[in-house]
Amino acid sequence: MIRAITAQDLDPIATIEAGAFARPLLRDDLVALSARSAFQGYVVMTEDDKLASYALFLAAAGAADLVSTGTATPSRRQGFASRLLAGSLHRLAEDGVTEVTLEVAVDNLAALALYTGLGFCEVGRRDGYYQRPDGRVDALVMRCRPVPQGTA
Numbered sequence: 001m002i003r004a005i006t007a008q009d010l011d012p013i014a015t016i017e018a019g020a021f022a023r024p025l026l027r028d029d030l031v032a033l034s035a036r037s038a039f040q041g042y043v044v045m046t047e048d049d050k051l052a053s054y055a056l057f058l059a060a061a062g063a064a065d066l067v068s069t070g071t072a073t074p075s076r077r078q079g080f081a082s083r084l085l086a087g088s089l090h091r092l093a094e095d096g097v098t099e100v101t102l103e104v105a106v107d108n109l110a111a112l113a114l115y116t117g118l119g120f121c122e123v124g125r126r127d128g129y130y131q132r133p134d135g136r137v138d139a140l141v142m143r144c145r146p147v148p149q150g151t152a
Contacts, residue, residue, distance in 0.1 A: 005041035
């Protein structure tokens with residue numbers, strides 16, 4: 001089941017961030033982000049009530065940016081991220097969001113497949129956006145137009 005993020009979710013999200021990203025959002029970053037009026041965040045839980053995946057958005061004036069998303073290592077490749085992001089996009093559309101934008105590294109093939117499958121299309125490129133141990137990697141800017149549940 002997809003639900004809105006609560007304060008109790010911030011520690012597990014920070015743990016997933018630390019394991020997944022070279023520049024993770026720290027707990028204090030998550031607290032500050034979640035306090036913003038434009039913040040919308042969602043999680044999906046495993047059957048044993050562990051946080052499986054999260055999605056963090058900033059939404060205002062009909063547009064939203066996906067700030068970060070991640071999946072706990074034991075929950076990867078089980079459809080949690082796909083279910084969560086699809087549900088999140090529907091919720092954002094119900095709240096009046098007509099456009100969602102994100103950035104993803106060109107070498108993150110799993111994320112690219114996920115986003116493309118959800119209807120995101122490339123609209124731009126940021127040269128050398130991500131720093132890697134062996135150099136810099138471009139980011140693709142992707143965008144989709146979410147629709148409310150039941151109208152797709």
